[in-house]
Amino acid sequence: MSLLTESEARAILQKTLSFSKADECQVSLTGVRAGNLRFARNTVSTSGGSDTLSLAVTASLGRKSGAATINEFDDASLERAVHAAEELARLSPENPEFMPQVGPQTYLEPKAYFDATANLTQEDRVRWAAASIGHCKERKLTAAGYLSDSARFSALANSKGLFGYQRRTDLDFSITTRTDDGTGSGYAVADYNDASRLDAGGVTAIAARKALQSREARAIEPGKYTVILEPSAGVTLVNLMLGAMNARLTDEGRSFLSKPGGASRLGEKIVDERVNLWTDPLNAELPGNKWGQDGRAQRRTDWIQGGVVKNVGYTRFWAKKKGLDENAAPSPGFGRSIMGGTDTSLDDLVKSVKRGVLVTRLWYIRAVDPQTLLYTGLTRDGTFFVENGEIKFPVKNFRFNESPVIMLNNLEALGRPQRVENSLIPPMVLRDFTFSSLSDAV
Amino acid sequence: MNRRFFIRRAGAAGSLLLLPAWTAAAERLAAGEPIALARKKRLADAALNAAVKRGATYADVRIGRYLSQSISTRETKVDGVTNDESRGAGVRVIADGAWGFMATDRLTEDSIARAAAEAVAIAKANARLQDEPVVLAPQAGVGETAWCTPIRINPFAVPLQEKVEHLLAANRAALGAGASFINTQLYQINEQKYFASTDGSYIDQDIHRLWPTFTVTATDPKTGRFDTRNALSSPMGRGYEYLGADPAGKRPGVTVRYFESYDLAEDAVLAAQQAREKLAAKRVVAGQYDLVLDPTHLGLTIHESVGHATELDRVLGYEANYAGTSFATLDKWKSKEFRYGSPIVNFFADRTEAGTLGAVGYDDEGVPAKRWPLVKNGILVDYQKTRDQAHIVGQRAGDGCSFAQSWNAVQFQRMPNVSLQPGAEPLTPADMIKGVERGIYIVGRGSYSIDQQRYNFQFGGQLFYEIKNGEIVGMLRDVAYQSNTQEFWNSCAAICDRRDYMHFGSFFDGKGQPSQVSAVSHGSATARFNKVNVLNTGRKI
Numbered sequence: 001m002s003l004l005t006e007s008e009a010r011a012i013l014q015k016t017l018s019f020s021k022a023d024e025c026q027v028s029l030t031g032v033r034a035g036n037l038r039f040a041r042n043t044v045s046t047s048g049g050s051d052t053l054s055l056a057v058t059a060s061l062g063r064k065s066g067a068a069t070i071n072e073f074d075d076a077s078l079e080r081a082v083h084a085a086e087e088l089a090r091l092s093p094e095n096p097e098f099m100p101q102v103g104p105q106t107y108l109e110p111k112a113y114f115d116a117t118a119n120l121t122q123e124d125r126v127r128w129a130a131a132s133i134g135h136c137k138e139r140k141l142t143a144a145g146y147l148s149d150s151a152r153f154s155a156l157a158n159s160k161g162l163f164g165y166q167r168r169t170d171l172d173f174s175i176t177t178r179t180d181d182g183t184g185s186g187y188a189v190a191d192y193n194d195a196s197r198l199d200a201g202g203v204t205a206i207a208a209r210k211a212l213q214s215r216e217a218r219a220i221e222p223g224k225y226t227v228i229l230e231p232s233a234g235v236t237l238v239n240l241m242l243g244a245m246n247a248r249l250t251d252e253g254r255s256f257l258s259k260p261g262g263a264s265r266l267g268e269k270i271v272d273e274r275v276n277l278w279t280d281p282l283n284a285e286l287p288g289n290k291w292g293q294d295g296r297a298q299r300r301t302d303w304i305q306g307g308v309v310k311n312v313g314y315t316r317f318w319a320k321k322k323g324l325d326e327n328a329a330p331s332p333g334f335g336r337s338i339m340g341g342t343d344t345s346l347d348d349l350v351k352s353v354k355r356g357v358l359v360t361r362l363w364y365i366r367a368v369d370p371q372t373l374l375y376t377g378l379t380r381d382g383t384f385f386v387e388n389g390e391i392k393f394p395v396k397n398f399r400f401n402e403s404p405v406i407m408l409n410n411l412e413a414l415g416r417p418q419r420v421e422n423s424l425i426p427p428m429v430l431r432d433f434t435f436s437s438l439s440d441a442v
Numbered sequence: 443m444n445r446r447f448f449i450r451r452a453g454a455a456g457s458l459l460l461l462p463a464w465t466a467a468a469e470r471l472a473a474g475e476p477i478a479l480a481r482k483k484r485l486a487d488a489a490l491n492a493a494v495k496r497g498a499t500y501a502d503v504r505i506g507r508y509l510s511q512s513i514s515t516r517e518t519k520v521d522g523v524t525n526d527e528s529r530g531a532g533v534r535v536i537a538d539g540a541w542g543f544m545a546t547d548r549l550t551e552d553s554i555a556r557a558a559a560e561a562v563a564i565a566k567a568n569a570r571l572q573d574e575p576v577v578l579a580p581q582a583g584v585g586e587t588a589w590c591t592p593i594r595i596n597p598f599a600v601p602l603q604e605k606v607e608h609l610l611a612a613n614r615a616a617l618g619a620g621a622s623f624i625n626t627q628l629y630q631i632n633e634q635k636y637f638a639s640t641d642g643s644y645i646d647q648d649i650h651r652l653w654p655t656f657t658v659t660a661t662d663p664k665t666g667r668f669d670t671r672n673a674l675s676s677p678m679g680r681g682y683e684y685l686g687a688d689p690a691g692k693r694p695g696v697t698v699r700y701f702e703s704y705d706l707a708e709d710a711v712l713a714a715q716q717a718r719e720k721l722a723a724k725r726v727v728a729g730q731y732d733l734v735l736d737p738t739h740l741g742l743t744i745h746e747s748v749g750h751a752t753e754l755d756r757v758l759g760y761e762a763n764y765a766g767t768s769f770a771t772l773d774k775w776k777s778k779e780f781r782y783g784s785p786i787v788n789f790f791a792d793r794t795e796a797g798t799l800g801a802v803g804y805d806d807e808g809v810p811a812k813r814w815p816l817v818k819n820g821i822l823v824d825y826q827k828t829r830d831q832a833h834i835v836g837q838r839a840g841d842g843c844s845f846a847q848s849w850n851a852v853q854f855q856r857m858p859n860v861s862l863q864p865g866a867e868p869l870t871p872a873d874m875i876k877g878v879e880r881g882i883y884i885v886g887r888g889s890y891s892i893d894q895q896r897y898n899f900q901f902g903g904q905l906f907y908e909i910k911n912g913e914i915v916g917m918l919r920d921v922a923y924q925s926n927t928q929e930f931w932n933s934c935a936a937i938c939d940r941r942d943y944m945h946f947g948s949f950f951d952g953k954g955q956p957s958q959v960s961a962v963s964h965g966s967a968t969a970r971f972n973k974v975n976v977l978n979t980g981r982k983i
Contacts (some may be wrong), residue, residue, distance in 0.1 A: 007455075014511065023897055036955070036956060037568075038954075038955050039571065039764065040759055040760040040761070040938065041760065042573070042761055043571055043574075044541075044568040044571040044572060045760055046541060046852050047542075047543070047564060047568060048543045048544065048564070048851075048852055049544070050545070050850065052547075066962075071547070075846050087510060092521075096519065097449070097854065122564060122567050123567065126567055126568070128571060130570075130571060130572055133571065137572070137582070142759060142762070144759060144760070144761075144762035144763035146763055146764065146955040148955070148956065163488060174763055175763065176758070176762045176763040178762060178767075182767075182771075184760075187763075193560060200711060227630075249873070250623075251622065252661070253622075253661040253663055253666065253668060254622075254659055254661055255843075256667040258666055258668070259666050260663070260665055260666035261663060261664070261666060262663050267782075269924065271983075363766075363893070363894055364891045364892060364893065364894070365891070366889050366890060368889045368900075368902060368922060368979045369888060369920070369979055369980070369981065370668075370670075371667065371668060371669075371978075372981040372982070372983045373983065374979055375982050376889065376891045376900050376922070377891055378891070378893045378894070378898065380766075380893070380894055397893065397898075399893070399898050399900060399924065400955050401693065401900075401977070405982055405983045406981065406983060415678050429911045436924065436977060437924050437975075438897035439893040439897055440769070440895070440897045440898070440926070441766070441769070441893035441894050441895035441896075441897050441898065442895065
């Protein structure tokens, strides 16, 4: 019911706009059908589903705006929602940061919708979970995992002639396997738009191997180590840095990109010249969305190129205030980030390291100091000591205190990017990564 | 049905005269009606009958109307006002020995019966993966009953204009006291939830929570440095009276601390002054210090190192893929001699203390609220459990720890209030500080991180005061402490008495997949911990 076609969505949006008497009216419609299955202790724990459709109306009168959302779609309900938004707008104070709605946009066409995902059933989820649990039971391991999938559409229209429609499907699978004696733990994760690419047994096999290899971990002294961060370990720190590249905060003097005297580091080299970070809705491995939160068309944006800050994210208001063309200024949406790498495999990266620590996953990452982007967190689910290019033995987990800016200045090598947590991130070899204490956690 | 009305970035500097009109409109548009009690019972019976007819051996249904309002301001303007009303029903069943759940936003007898049937079908599909059937601890039905949070002023009945002006007045005060920026929020929640089960319970509850909070930022354009100070308020299970700035509800000290009542404007002014002070504070020298931890700070340490560690679902491995497991394993509990903390350390779980976020009449599986010990004289003695976990530790009842964030989410084990019992001997924070030779007094919650089995943690704070020879000698910056849960609680050397006991709160505690939030309080009095590792977090980039 919730996944409307483009013509069905357009009909509802146009009908809604026809009720508006405001200076500007924008309507968006979103439908999501989602399901999930969670398992632990080698058995299912909870699972459920949802099927929702909702419509949001924003009406503007001069510099005053109001908004309303509903999930009923008869003509009377649509008209009521428009009138509610208009009444709120009429009675609202003027907004000093008001921006007129965007006009017609030329949207790119990412291919993010796959029937194989949209047509999933509970039986499919149970089958994947059974494959994962079966693999673990055979090896006397305990599986805990989570599978979630969704199919969604969104459509957008306004009184200035804007119209957009997009569909996407997403599938996320993660698995933690633990040895029965609790001394080993392994983790693996995969996400796709096309569910036919999921090999739940294969992903589980990676986690199972790590669990078995990580038994009887040895304690080594905390301190500065060369690390090999697998993509599942590096992804969060990279995305936190990208998320902090905000124009307004920088200009207000409260960002890691702010400089004394009110200047910014835009245009300066802040990390190793091999670091390139961008977003691109047309990336085939990581298809994005046609538009961001404000309706502007999403385009490829280079955030860091050759180690230099090329762009920071602007809201339309802040771009205008700073005298920039709002359509040329990059939007602040930083999801689905891409970090460039090389063709080197993870195994070959490990071979290149004389003495270091291989990290599968970083966990409970929290900001310590926004001024330096210092974060703390811990390694988890597979941490190994590497010597002369070989994994020698598992080591106890560490707490780290590190800034992604410092970390990416200490770059030794990059490997082949891999999709993880809706980003494309390479494995990284980094020197002098700061482990500040040991953890007994497995 | 879900309805939402909101104003985004709709504020205007100094346009207070306009406020009455738009705030009144927002309230009128947002105002829905509670679901009539008789209708809820009729719907509940439709769900339970349909589930049993399809083969469920147990069923419960939660019919809810959930209201939330959040007001957000920055400096002299309103950033946004959001009113949400969500209503619907969630049906949970056991069929073929497995759980199944389905929710619907259509509150008709047909629709709710259909959801019950789908929940049974999901349970039967899930049963194929299940080796052992769910064992549910018995719970006698309580018939038709009701409970409500004992509030004096319903925040949803306070005119929006008054609430907005309350926040903007605090912003003006902070800007006047040297703040460069201030972001203020007021979150209000009202859960009107009706629970019924095949045990014979029909429980109608009206639950309120609120949280006024802010972040003040001070910048120094010359050096390019900035620092922040967050509010020292606590989210509470209280009404709008919490914002009444009652002088009897606060305690003087090194900084003002707010117990039963909060003064938003006063705290904002202090925050502006203290954020400036932080910019000029001395950098801490890393090393071992005796820590004196205020309840506004210690609550989060309790939450992470005791609250989550004693959740039985984590201990058993149900959260292994996400939040993690726990070091407080069953063998440690069974030994009856696992020394969680020093002998003066007593933690209790609770869902009854008035004014707390965890206080309810009954949980989301019909178990009455209670209080019970987790750590007694330093020894681990119990866990937090739901009905389907009780048999694993040889018990015959749930603890009242089942919670779902809304009608459309499945209930599971969530933390009750977990609190540190105040000390038995008379002791004030001032007296405690007098006894410290080299230490740091920490106030307010800051950065926090703990491993997936709750051993190794690192915490920051809002305010750090250096103690030398029993005196506060000035403010420090770049402070964080690291420890191990068991080592830390065994280093607890003194706890202030009941006069200093207050509640810290976590308003958006995340757990589960898909993630659900819950709210929980942690009571404590100021406590001292000897020889804890402190690091300097200052870096250059």
